[in-house]
Amino acid sequence: MPLHVSDILPFSEARSQLSRLVDEVQQGAEKIITKNGEPAVALIDARRLDHYHRLERARIHLLLLEDVVKGLDDVDAGRTLPADEAMKMLRQRRRGSKA
Known part of the structure; x- marks a missing residue:
């Protein structure tokens, strides 16, 4: 409308x-x-607001699924690191940004 x-x-x-x-x-x-x-x-109208909230939740779920697909593509392409290495890199980046 x-x-x-x-x-x-x-x-x-x-x-x-x-x-x-x-x-x-x-x-x-x-x-x-x-x-x-x-x-x-x-x-x-309150019913329309409820409808908007449902649409937003559905959109969030679709975005999460897109991220999962991208992650699986990264795994298939070998663009992954072991968790301990990834955490080490993140900690180093965090320390570097605080300096």
Whole structure:
């Protein structure tokens, strides 16, 4: 659903019209509330927020799977180190960045 100029309102107006805004959002509208002329928060239906959270979790899982595939490709290509060597290199890098 596209936002319209009427869906963007200052905090002071939103505060005085909160009941009406809640009704509109429950009917499918989305509102952007500004503070000092800058976008501050979005007012969306709670069910839609839950949907957005599920989508974000799914995206995170896909990113993790991509990392696993890259790691397996590294193993297949021989781009690996034993864990103790890798930890030693990381410690040396950390010491070098602190100096």
